[in-house]
Amino acid sequence: MAEITFNDIIKPENLAYKRSKLMTDNVMHYCPGCGHGTAHQVLAEVLEEENLQERTVGITPVGCSVLMYNYIDVDFQEAAHGRAPALATAVKRLMPEKFVFTYQGDGDLAAIGTAETIHTCNRGENILIIFINNGIYGMTGGQMAPTTLPGMKSSTSPYGRDVSMMGSPIKMADIVAMLPGTCYVTRHSVNTAGGVRKFKRALKKAVQYQNENRGTCFIEVVSNCPSGWKMTPVESNKWLEENMFPYYPLGDIKVPAE
Amino acid sequence: MAKIKGAVVVDRERCKGCEVCVVTCPTETLALATEVNSKGYHYSYAANPDACIGCANCAVVCPDGVITVYKVKVG
Numbered sequence: 008m009a010e011i012t013f014n015d016i017i018k019p020e021n022l023a024y025k026r027s028k029l030m031t032d033n034v035m036h037y038c039p040g041c042g043h044g045t046a047h048q049v050l051a052e053v054l055e056e057e058n059l060q061e062r063t064v065g066i067t068p069v070g071c072s073v074l075m076y077n078y079i080d081v082d083f084q085e086a087a088h089g090r091a092p093a094l095a096t097a098v099k100r101l102m103p104e105k106f107v108f109t110y111q112g113d114g115d116l117a118a119i120g121t122a123e124t125i126h127t128c129n130r131g132e133n134i135l136i137i138f139i140n141n142g143i144y145g146m147t148g149g150q151m152a153p154t155t156l157p158g159m160k161s162s163t164s165p166y167g168r169d170v171s172m173m174g175s176p177i178k179m180a181d182i183v184a185m186l187p188g189t190c191y192v193t194r195h196s197v198n199t200a201g202g203v204r205k206f207k208r209a210l211k212k213a214v215q216y217q218n219e220n221r222g223t224c225f226i227e228v229v230s231n232c233p234s235g236w237k238m239t240p241v242e243s244n245k246w247l248e249e250n251m252f253p254y255y256p257l258g259d260i261k262v263p264a265e
Numbered sequence: 266m267a268k269i270k271g272a273v274v275v276d277r278e279r280c281k282g283c284e285v286c287v288v289t290c291p292t293e294t295l296a297l298a299t300e301v302n303s304k305g306y307h308y309s310y311a312a313n314p315d316a317c318i319g320c321a322n323c324a325v326v327c328p329d330g331v332i333t334v335y336k337v338k339v340g
């Protein structure tokens with residue numbers, strides 16, 4: 008048989024992977040290698056595969072992902088800093104037929120919006136919260152966040168986080184898992200292909216649980232911020248695995264009874 | 266024995282040269298180019314195209330969704 012050429016392979020019938028049709032053509036403003044982009048791609052794939060384009064309302068945060076509505080072609084509403092869960096509560100209560108998610112960074116969800124996060128989860132609002140934890144305030148220049156690791160340097164902890172003064176990093180997923188209102192709490196990553204595929208399965212479960220009115224789903228993505236961490240993207244992913252994962256272990260924290 | 270042959274198409278202009286795909290590829294198919302795109306990024310390309318098995322690992326970790334993957338069974 009004649010040797011198969013590149014042009015023989017790249018035919019539509021041989022397509023194995025292409026980015027979701029729900030991703031717009033806009034070039035994302037994220038820094039090279041930033042996990043926000045990867046998380047967006049996976050979310051768009053799930054919304055497309057679950058036929059949710061017409062039925063979704065996303066709530067965007069304040070933080071690097073503030074412009075997310077430019078990248079995924081579904082309806083969005085922008086919330087004030089940290090208030091995404093409150094806005095999501097209103098949207099879901101007024102339009103219970105919608106699939107409603109928030110997408111929030113750690114400064115947004117675990118600092119300024121702590122009250123909204125906890126009370127929304129405690130009320131068991133039937134929404135999905137996607138929490139991108141990169142241990143830093145990425146957008147504003149890499150300041151320390153409540154999630155910054157002990158000893159981790161940031162622009163406001165140049166000698167490393169001192170837990171005797173700043174307290175220990177807060178594990179929001181573990182906290183909300185204790186509340187009866189949450190039905191599914193799980194921690195993921197998007198820096199490897201295996202991690203991406205697991206995150207995708209978790210998102211699909213969250214869609215199912217919201218369809219079944221089971222309560223709040225909370226999916227954390229432990230992610231990188233190469234610019235704020237002052238590393239190359241590849242170095243940041245290694246640092247993530249060696250330092251963030253031990254403190255924020257991946258896996259399910261709470262799963263609903265079948 | 267049936268063998269899988271893959272091929273990747275990288276949208277060079279949208280690539281940000283982050284190298285995440287390069288280190289993810291199990292077959293060392295990809296590398297960053299010495300040339301840059303119009304934004305100044307050393308874009309990713311298939312330096313060793315015959316090695317590609319079409320697993321799509323590179324494409325799913327690409328934050329910018331710039332890699333399209335194809336694969337065929339041969340033999």
Ligand SMILES: Cc1ncc(C[n+]2csc(CCOP(=O)(O)OP(=O)(O)O)c2C)c(N)n1
Nearest residue numbers: 069070071088112113114115143144145146
């Ligand atoms: C009420 C208010 N306070 C402070 C800010 C400044 N601010 C903008 S983004 C941000 C933190 C974002 O960090 P995070 O949520 O972790 O998102 P990331 O950029 O890391 O993804 C802050 C403090 C603001 N925009 N509004």
Ligand code: SF4
Nearest residue numbers: 038041071145232233
């Ligand atoms: S500052 Fe950090 S979180 Fe923000 S886009 Fe850049 S790498 Fe991503």
Ligand code: SF4
Nearest residue numbers: 280281283284286327
């Ligand atoms: S992961 Fe995507 S953006 Fe990064 S180098 Fe590879 S193709 Fe380019």
Ligand code: SF4
Nearest residue numbers: 290317318320321323
């Ligand atoms: S499809 Fe798999 S083998 Fe081919 S370049 Fe991508 S990661 Fe490498």
Ligand SMILES: [Mg+2]
Nearest residue numbers: 112113143145
């Ligand atoms: Mg952050």
